[in-house]
Amino acid sequence: MLNRLPIPAQFDRIIVVGATIAVLGALPIAAVLIALLLLDELTAPEVVFWAVAALIVAGALGTVLLPNIVHAAVSLVATLLGVAGIYLLLGSEFLALVQLLVYGGGVTILLLFGLMLTRAADDPVIADGAQKPFAFGVAALIGGIFVAAVLDANWSQTDAAAIGIRDIGQRLFRDYGVPFEIASLVLLVALIGAIAIARSDQPEPEAAEAEEVTT
Amino acid sequence: MIPEQFGRVGVLMLFALSFPALPLIVSQLFYRLRIRPEHPDPVKNATYECGVESEGSAWGQFNARYYLFALGFVIFDVEVVFLYPWAVNHAGLALGALVKAAVFIGVLAFGLAYAWRRGALEWR
Numbered sequence: 001m002l003n004r005l006p007i008p009a010q011f012d013r014i015i016v017v018g019a020t021i022a023v024l025g026a027l028p029i030a031a032v033l034i035a036l037l038l039l040d041e042l043t044a045p046e047v048v049f050w051a052v053a054a055l056i057v058a059g060a061l062g063t064v065l066l067p068n069i070v071h072a073a074v075s076l077v078a079t080l081l082g083v084a085g086i087y088l089l090l091g092s093e094f095l096a097l098v099q100l101l102v103y104g105g106g107v108t109i110l111l112l113f114g115l116m117l118t119r120a121a122d123d124p125v126i127a128d129g130a131q132k133p134f135a136f137g138v139a140a141l142i143g144g145i146f147v148a149a150v151l152d153a154n155w156s157q158t159d160a161a162a163i164g165i166r167d168i169g170q171r172l173f174r175d176y177g178v179p180f181e182i183a184s185l186v187l188l189v190a191l192i193g194a195i196a197i198a199r200s201d202q203p204e205p206e207a208a209e210a211e212e213v214t215t
Numbered sequence: 216m217i218p219e220q221f222g223r224v225g226v227l228m229l230f231a232l233s234f235p236a237l238p239l240i241v242s243q244l245f246y247r248l249r250i251r252p253e254h255p256d257p258v259k260n261a262t263y264e265c266g267v268e269s270e271g272s273a274w275g276q277f278n279a280r281y282y283l284f285a286l287g288f289v290i291f292d293v294e295v296v297f298l299y300p301w302a303v304n305h306a307g308l309a310l311g312a313l314v315k316a317a318v319f320i321g322v323l324a325f326g327l328a329y330a331w332r333r334g335a336l337e338w339r
Binding site for chain 2: 097180191
């Protein structure tokens with residue numbers, strides 16, 4: 001009997017753990033939501049809202065509770081994508097797109113690259129420490145303040161129509177042309193600055209040839 | 216109106232996600248029920264069936280040069296955010312919008328040319 005390689009073994013474990021979480025966590029929620037939908041207790045957008053909210057909460061819990069920091073980062077992606085779903089439910093198509101591209105794409109890439117590039121050992125980083133109870137206390141305090149503020153707020157009941165992405169395009173290109181072009185200059189400065197900083201240590205193309213190419 | 220349209224996309228997405236997920240789950244289930252035989256060997260367990268053989272673990276440290284590609288990706292990611300309102304409605308916008316978008320792309324193309332000139336796109 002040949003020994004199994006470590007990576008597929010991990011993969012198998014991830015499948016088992018994922019399926020277990022899905023069966024124990026997501027399926028009851030989905031069943032309850034579908035039952036309420038069929039009983040006309042909830043409308044379809046409400047069902048989607050509760051499903052997305054469950055995804056956000058599960059992802060946030062995974063972010064802070066998973067010991068492996070890469071798993072926590074992937075869990076954060078689920079939360080960020082869920083927030084994009086909330087924006088879609090609110091009719092803010094453009095905000096959902098920005099959330100998806102900037103947070104789901106850019107910030108996640110920077111976060112995961114930061115983890116991939118700086119890890120010293122060959123083992124997954126275990127991000128768990130003695131400060132966990134204190135962190136829990138602080139998080140509970142801030143969460144309590146947020147919940148109190150939300151419950152205390154006087155929500156205005158205006159039926160404001162969502163601003164469509166076409167309106168944003170009209171305003172952006174008709175009324176805000178100069179700021180739009182300046183945004184491209186800001187991006188240009190960021191790009192050139194990133195290259196200048198990242199390349200400053202290797203000015204000569206030939207000098208870097210001898211460096212070893214690692215994984 | 217918009218949530219409804221995206222709801223249809225969401226249903227399609229769930230349907231698409233079930234394609235890779237279901238065989239894995241069913242396979243694991245059959246293994247637990249002792250229906251599926253289990254005869255692993257290193258070739259079967261390789262990450263890729265064909266292509267370059269992978270070396271080491273994915274948990275290892277990666278070369279810091281990848282970070283430049285990540286930064287470049289983020290810059291052009293934000294460019295997409297700015298160009299999307301133009302792209303979905305370019306027929307409804309005036310000709311000036313086309314010029315503005317062209318200038319926007321041109322300025323960033325200058326950045327891409329600079330990156331190319333400095334050799335930031337090369338692996339070295």
